[in-house]
Amino acid sequence: MTTDRAQHSDRPKRRRRDGLWAIGLLALVIGVVVRLVFTGLSGWPSAVLGAVAMAFWTPWLIQRIRRRDATASGTEPxxxxxxxxxxxxxxxxxxxxxxxxxxxxxxxxxxxxxxxxxxxxxxxxxxxxxxxxxxxxxxxxxxxxxxxxxxxxxxxxxxxxxxxxxxxxxxxxxxxxxx
Incomplete structure (x- = not known):
């Protein structure tokens, strides 16, 4: 019973961690911070635009990899x-x-x-x-x-x-x- 309860309580945490929106948001934050470190605060518009592109591309790539792995292993993505x-x-x-x-x-x-x-x-x-x-x-x-x-x-x-x-x-x- 405790293992079922422990697994059940871990599900929302796993969904947040594995969700593509969380991965995209993390890519956005990391992209903006890294670009601002290298270009300075005056380059914030290009940092945000580049990071937004990366925030869309990264989850798309991860979803594609998950689908390929799911197909190869016979499970769900x-x-x-x-x-x-x-x-x-x-x-x-x-x-x-x-x-x-x-x-x-x-x-x-x-x-x-x-x-x-x-x-x-x-x-x-x-x-x-x-x-x-x-x-x-x-x-x-x-x-x-x-x-x-x-x-x-x-x-x-x-x-x-x-x-x-x-x-x-x-x-x-x-x-x-x-x-």
């Missing part, structure tokens, strides 16, 4: 965020055989995509970040080049760690689902 959380938290796999099969299909789909895109995504991001740093240095701005270099190293280190961690979690969940 609204179930995908909960399944992702279960994988990331390392929770035990579901007891229901149909749900286990859906989870296994999602794990396989995500791991294939993660490994397939790794070979080009990391070099492209490294080129963008370290290339931007190099451009700042060649333009004569040592401070901006140094800051971008530090950001590039921190971001690429974090991205590598996160990617490997997610791959390990997917592998662990696949192993648990087979047992």
């Amino acid at each position: 609204d179930d995908i965020p909960g399944m992702e959380r279960q994988i990331l938290k390392g929770a035990p796999p579901p007891e229901d055989p149909a749900r286990r099969q859906q989870m296994a299909a999602l794990v396989d789909s995500r791991q294939r995509r993660l490994r397939r895109n790794r070979w080009w995504a990391f070099p492209m991001l490294a080129l963008m970040f370290f290339g931007t740093s190099a451009l700042w240095f060649t333009a004569g701005s040592v401070a901006a080049g140094s800051l971008m270099l530090v950001l590039a190293v921190v971001f690429m280190t974090w991205l590598t760690w996160f990617n490997l961690r997610f791959d390990r979690r997917l592998t662990r969940m696949r192993r648990l689902l087979r047992e």
